[in-house]
Amino acid sequence: MSALRQAPAADGAAAPGASGIRIDTVTHAYRSPGRPPVIALDRISLDIGPTEFHALLGPSGCGKSTLLYLLGGFIPVQEGAITTPKGRVTAPGPERSIVFQNFALFPWKTVRENVLYGLRKSGVGREESEARARDFIALVHLTGFEDAYPSQLSGGMQQRAAIARTLAVDPKILLMDEPFGALDAQTRRVMQEELRAIWQRSPKTVVFVTHDVQEAVFLADRISIMSSRPGRIQHILDVPLPKERGEDTLESREFIQLSEHIWRLVREQAVAATRGRL
Numbered sequence: 482m483s484a485l486r487q488a489p490a491a492d493g494a495a496a497p498g499a500s501g502i503r504i505d506t507v508t509h510a511y512r513s514p515g516r517p518p519v520i521a522l523d524r525i526s527l528d529i530g531p532t533e534f535h536a537l538l539g540p541s542g543c544g545k546s547t548l549l550y551l552l553g554g555f556i557p558v559q560e561g562a563i564t565t566p567k568g569r570v571t572a573p574g575p576e577r578s579i580v581f582q583n584f585a586l587f588p589w590k591t592v593r594e595n596v597l598y599g600l601r602k603s604g605v606g607r608e609e610s611e612a613r614a615r616d617f618i619a620l621v622h623l624t625g626f627e628d629a630y631p632s633q634l635s636g637g638m639q640q641r642a643a644i645a646r647t648l649a650v651d652p653k654i655l656l657m658d659e660p661f662g663a664l665d666a667q668t669r670r671v672m673q674e675e676l677r678a679i680w681q682r683s684p685k686t687v688v689f690v691t692h693d694v695q696e697a698v699f700l701a702d703r704i705s706i707m708s709s710r711p712g713r714i715q716h717i718l719d720v721p722l723p724k725e726r727g728e729d730t731l732e733s734r735e736f737i738q739l740s741e742h743i744w745r746l747v748r749e750q751a752v753a754a755t756r757g758r759l
């Protein structure tokens with residue numbers, strides 16, 4: 482396929498000191514007594530550019546979440562290094578925000594208070610925080626639910642509140658672990674378009690974990706496809722679609738061809754992973 486280019490390094494890839502992320506030969510093993518270690522990641526190297534939207538795809542258990550949590554500083558780097566312009570990642574930091582699969586809202590705070598919490602914590606003033614909270618609650622279609630507590634919302638609404646909380650802070654590096662997994666198909670599509678539009682208005686490094694090939698192709702500039710046991714990056718592909726993406730994108734020949742091609746590559750990894758377990 483001529484539009485495709487195997488892309489071992491991004492154009493404008495992050496050099497340490499520029500913004501973006503450099504992942505340098507990172508290996509991660511989970512160890513428990515009396516069991517062989519699980520090598521979740523094996524010598525992963527990847528440069529993600531300062532304004533790049535990067536998607537991670539791969540079969541279940543290939544280490545996507547592990548890599549994202551390492552980038553977030555939630556689990557310590559065992560071998561290799563992860564560098565951002567702030568230096569080596571050793572702990573969570575204000576320049577990196579993460580949206581987890583299962584929302585992580587404060588149950589004792591309302592939607593508005595949850596969104597305000599992130600803003601106030603990152604030093605945004607009261608008035609600006611109130612305005613941003615209003616805007617981002619509207620963006621995720623939760624206007625009217627500002628004073629609701631998480632327990633009063635559906636799973637999808639809670640997830641949208643969590644997304645609003647993270648996006649409102651406008652972090653330099655946005656890490657997302659299947660953030661739209663709990664949403665119905667319609668809402669998911671709207672949120673994908675909104676996220677892409679937000680990223681275009683305020684370009685930042687995004688690392689987006691998903692199982693959904695079309696979601697990855699619609700959102701990302703580059704896609705890494707991982708293999709499992711051990712987790713390695715098998716392919717890095719450019720997504721040569723126009724920057725502006727919407728309904729038309731989904732119907733374009735380029736989108737359909739690229740999605741099919743990537744689907745085949747992911748399937749190969751999934752088949753290999755299943756064989757490995759038999």
Ligand SMILES: Nc1ncnc2c1ncn2[C@@H]1O[C@H](COP(=O)(O)OP(=O)(O)OP(=O)(O)O)[C@@H](O)[C@H]1O
Nearest residue numbers: 511512519521539540541542543544545546547548
């Ligand atoms: N706390 C843990 N202890 C032991 N093994 C773990 C732990 N967390 C993850 N693993 C193992 O590490 C590997 C990578 O897991 P990880 O959750 O990162 O994969 P994933 O690609 O995000 O999977 P999924 O797509 O199903 O969410 C898997 O084999 C998993 O079983």
